[in-house]
Amino acid sequence: MIRTGRLLLSLGMLLLSGCSSVEPWVKPYERAHLADPIMSFSRDPVSDTFIGHVYQVREGARGAEGGHGGGCGCN
Amino acid sequence: MGVTDRSIVLPSSSRARHPGRGPESINARLKRAGVNRGVAALLVTALVTPALDAGVLPEDRADALYHSYDGGGVEVTGPSYLVRKGDNKRISGEVNYYVDSISSASIDVLTQGSPYSEQRTQWSGTMDYLHADTTMSAGYTYSSESDYKADTYNFSISQSMFGDLTTVTLGYSRGYDDVLDNFNPAFKENANHQNYHVSLSQVLTKNLLLSLNYDGITDEGYLQNPYRHVLVLNDPNDPSAGANFTTPEKYPDTHTSNAVSANFLYYLPYRASLRVGYRYYNDDWNVSAHTADISYTHPLRDRWIFDVGFRYYQQTRADFYADLFDRPDQQNFMARDKELSEFKDYSVGFGLTYNLLEHSWGYIDKATLNFNYDHIWFRYNDFSDVRGGAIPPQAPEYEFDADVLQLFGSIWY
Numbered sequence: 001m002i003r004t005g006r007l008l009l010s011l012g013m014l015l016l017s018g019c020s021s022v023e024p025w026v027k028p029y030e031r032a033h034l035a036d037p038i039m040s041f042s043r044d045p046v047s048d049t050f051i052g053h054v055y056q057v058r059e060g061a062r063g064a065e066g067g068h069g070g071g072c073g074c075n
Numbered sequence: 076m077g078v079t080d081r082s083i084v085l086p087s088s089s090r091a092r093h094p095g096r097g098p099e100s101i102n103a104r105l106k107r108a109g110v111n112r113g114v115a116a117l118l119v120t121a122l123v124t125p126a127l128d129a130g131v132l133p134e135d136r137a138d139a140l141y142h143s144y145d146g147g148g149v150e151v152t153g154p155s156y157l158v159r160k161g162d163n164k165r166i167s168g169e170v171n172y173y174v175d176s177i178s179s180a181s182i183d184v185l186t187q188g189s190p191y192s193e194q195r196t197q198w199s200g201t202m203d204y205l206h207a208d209t210t211m212s213a214g215y216t217y218s219s220e221s222d223y224k225a226d227t228y229n230f231s232i233s234q235s236m237f238g239d240l241t242t243v244t245l246g247y248s249r250g251y252d253d254v255l256d257n258f259n260p261a262f263k264e265n266a267n268h269q270n271y272h273v274s275l276s277q278v279l280t281k282n283l284l285l286s287l288n289y290d291g292i293t294d295e296g297y298l299q300n301p302y303r304h305v306l307v308l309n310d311p312n313d314p315s316a317g318a319n320f321t322t323p324e325k326y327p328d329t330h331t332s333n334a335v336s337a338n339f340l341y342y343l344p345y346r347a348s349l350r351v352g353y354r355y356y357n358d359d360w361n362v363s364a365h366t367a368d369i370s371y372t373h374p375l376r377d378r379w380i381f382d383v384g385f386r387y388y389q390q391t392r393a394d395f396y397a398d399l400f401d402r403p404d405q406q407n408f409m410a411r412d413k414e415l416s417e418f419k420d421y422s423v424g425f426g427l428t429y430n431l432l433e434h435s436w437g438y439i440d441k442a443t444l445n446f447n448y449d450h451i452w453f454r455y456n457d458f459s460d461v462r463g464g465a466i467p468p469q470a471p472e473y474e475f476d477a478d479v480l481q482l483f484g485s486i487w488y
Contacts, residue, residue, distance in 0.1 A: 024238025030281040033342040038372045038380065041276075041286055041340060041350070046138040046157040046171070047447060047481055054144055054479055058453070060390045060414050061356035061364035063270070063290025063334035 130208045130235040130242075132167040135160050138485045146451065146477020148180040153194075155483075165205050173197040182413075182473060186461055187304055187320045195220040201229075208235040222255040231272065239278075246272030254297050264297030282342040290334045299326035305411040306461065311401040318466045322403040324410050326395070332358035336366075347373040356390075362415065364390035370424075378433075382426035382447075389419035398457045399467040413473065416458040424449035424479075440487045447481040 026034075033039060042048045052065050137158045144151040153174035161167030173196070180190040201214035209232065216227040229248035235241070248270040256262035271291040279285050303324050310316040336354035343349060350370045357363040370384030393415040395408035426447040432439065452474075459470035 024240050026240060026278050026281045028238075031278075033282050034278060034284065036342065036346070036348075038346070038348045038374060039284065039340060039342055041284070041338060044138065044445065044483070044485065046140050046155050046483060046485075047445070049171075049173075050140065050142050050155060050481060051447075051449065051479070054449075054451075055388070058414060059364070059388055059420070060358075060362045060393070061334060061354070061366065061388070062332060063272075063292055063356070064288040064336040064354050 130205070130210070130239055132161050132163075132165075132203060132205050132210070133159055133169075134487055135163075135167075136485055136487045138483055140481060140483035143480040144477060146479075147182065147453070147475040148185065148190075150178045151175050161203075167203045167205075169201045169203075171197075171199045173199075182460065182462065182475075183303060188302070193221055195223075208239075209233065222257045223252065224255070225250060225252040227251075227268075229270075241278070242276040244272070244274045244276075246270070246274075248272075252296070254301065256301050262301065264301075266294060266296035266298055268295075269293045284340040286336075286338040286340075288334075288336045288338075290332075292332045292334075294330040296328060298328060298330055299324045299410070300412065303412060305400050305409045306398065306466065307400045307403050307405075308466075314466070318399060318461075322400070322409065324412070325408050326410060327360070327408050330358060330360060332356065332362075347371065350384075360393040360395070360415070362390055362393050364388065378430040380426075380428040380430075382424075382428075384424050385422070386424075387419070387421045390417065392417040392457060396457075398459050411458075413455055413458040416455055418453065418455040418458065420451055420453045422449050422451040426481075438488050442486045443484065445481070445483050445485065447479075449479040451477040451479065453477070 037043060056062055056065075138156070140155040140157075142151075142153060142155060153176045155171065155173040157169065157171045159167060159169040175195040176192075177194065178190070178192045184190060195218060197216065197218040199214060199216035201212055203210055203212045212229075212231045212233075214229045216225075216229075218225040218227075227248060227250040229246065231244055231246035233242055233244040236243070248268075250268035250270075252266040252268070254264040254266060269292070272289065274286065274288040277285040277287075301323075304320040305322050305324055306318050306320055307322050308314060308316070308318050334354060334356040336352060338350065338352035341349045341351075348371070350368075350372070352366075352368045354366040355364075356366070366386070366388045368384060368386040370382060373381045375381055393410060395406055396410045396412070396415040397405075398411065398416070400406075400409060424447065426445065429444045431442040431444060435441070453476070455473045458473045459465075459467045460473040461467075461470050463470065465471075
């Protein structure tokens, strides 16, 4: 039991250390395309909210509508 | 057996069975079929603030939109105004005012009542606070119409990580609704909603984005429409005796649903983008649904953007839904809401955006005019059109088309 716990702990530490060493595989200077307004999941929120409502009222399903955000994650 | 032998006993018979209610009352009970559900749906899903790019506040902008929906005998028009302003550092706020002016002669209204008009207004506000790679948001929405009031509070937190390649958002919202009856002042019921939201936005390559979304939603309280009725045979042993709309719907008082979606957005080798999405939905009323959509965005010269898209949706019916019931007490729960039946819809849409300014002008960085049009085909598999007098299975399946227009202007400052 103790050995299993140590194993899990070691595995967890390994995974965490893996997170700290993740290098962005798309460099900031490679994000020009992602920064283009046409690469936004929600280019016009006022329009997306409306059309989402049109479907919500007339369909049984709800939630997880489309995607949000997008863009390059840069300022 | 002729169609006339199976003709429905329409509202005149309903009044006979409810001598205490006059014609106006009958109309009132039916007039709003199909509307309350929409309000609840809007508020349930409005709770989750659109996930932000954590680490970046949304741009300051203002939008003025006119919308129009026309389909199935229902016309809905109105404005939506949205203003967002921040301090360009840590805080950004948004206010939205939205109106639905409804004129309805829907199939439910025509078979169970008479046409009506009414208005719904909605106010919402959201504040976003950015700290390092974390964005925290809190919002409030209030919706009001003559017989439905709803307050919704929402909170979310977004964290950007891995060099801003990944954004994770957690959201929670809670809604409190009052369900009223315009012609029965003593009637007041409640419905509460909770929404748990998780989403992940991922940069996969320098040309490809992925968005994964999950929403778990629970409802509790009075979930049916107080005006709508189910269709029940006059004589369970003799279908030729016709049917009537005198038995109110009865829904369970809890409802839990789960929805997951995956959306990809790809930058094409020339300057254009392609978006593909899929959503799976199921709930404990046994409704399951698939949604798929694809859209293409193409800038034209420097000042135009053209969008075109296609969307497909299909769902199964709820356990307690039936087009026609044999007896008024056939089941504990009974519904004849076409949104709980088995059906599909599909739509095509296109949009055009024109950039009004070549360069910034005073405080205005950018201004656009936008036009969007969608045409939707609704096709029902077990919801009959009983307007002609025939009842299921002789009555034809119901179907209708809808036109959806949006015209709006936007400025960035």
